[in-house]
Amino acid sequence: LNNILALARPAILEGMARQIDKSSIALTTGLSTNPVGTPGVAISDATILDGIATLSANMVDPTNGDVHLIFGDQVYWKQLAGLPNYQRASFMGDNKLIREGDVGNLYGLRVNYSQNIVTSNTSPVATNNLMFQKDAFVIGFLQFEPAKKYGESAPVDELIYVDPNTGFVVRAQMAYSYDLQSWIYSVDICYGVAVYMANRGVIVRT
Numbered sequence: 001l002n003n004i005l006a007l008a009r010p011a012i013l014e015g016m017a018r019q020i021d022k023s024s025i026a027l028t029t030g031l032s033t034n035p036v037g038t039p040g041v042a043i044s045d046a047t048i049l050d051g052i053a054t055l056s057a058n059m060v061d062p063t064n065g066d067v068h069l070i071f072g073d074q075v076y077w078k079q080l081a082g083l084p085n086y087q088r089a090s091f092m093g094d095n096k097l098i099r100e101g102d103v104g105n106l107y108g109l110r111v112n113y114s115q116n117i118v119t120s121n122t123s124p125v126a127t128n129n130l131m132f133q134k135d136a137f138v139i140g141f142l143q144f145e146p147a148k149k150y151g152e153s154a155p156v157d158e159l160i161y162v163d164p165n166t167g168f169v170v171r172a173q174m175a176y177s178y179d180l181q182s183w184i185y186s187v188d189i190c191y192g193v194a195v196y197m198a199n200r201g202v203i204v205r206t
Contacts (some may be wrong), residue, residue: 022116023193024137025070028128031136032198033058037205040124042079043071048107051131051202058199060133062108068134069109072117072127075206076103086111132201139193 036050052062088104104111120126173186
């Protein structure tokens with residue numbers, strides 16, 4: 001089992017990460033705060049500070065390390081580098097940021113980018129970048145018990161993977177079912193994501 005799951009684990013984690021990213025960003029319309037920034041206008045320090053002030057007014061401390069700033073990939077590569085206060089993790093030599101999947105730091109915010117950031121069909125095009133504290137969204141999981149679900153089974157082999165940096169957990173199981181006369185494989189289901197605290201995020205328009 002360990003050999004099988006070791007081979008499958010990277011694909012499982014990548015697939016879940018992509019779907020969680022896409023689903024979370026699609027929930028931006030459920031945020032209760034007013035957007036900051038202007039459609040079609042490049043990102044600026046003033047816009048970032050407006051977003052920080054919006055979250056701060058809702059009792060979010062932007063300096064505690066759990067506020068994220070996710071840009072559309074085109075905004076990240078074409079605009080962000082021009083901000084004097086932006087620090088790329090690779091230039092800073094900050095291995096902790098890199099290990100946790102962040103690409104940089106801006107005013108204490110953890111910076112990343114995504115191809116799933118929503119853009120409008122209007123003119124000018126509006127890119128809805130996202131600034132949020134981790135409590136803005138919640139993830140729902142269901143854990144399976146194949147040995148109990150499919151009748152009499154051999155002992156369940158289980159592999160639990162815990163990401164040491166984020167605490168994200170993925171569990172995979174395998175058991176032989178005497179009733180079905182076959183092997184049963186299962187991976188915990190991520191049902192989806194939802195807005196949890198609607199005032200803990202703000203759309204940053206460019």
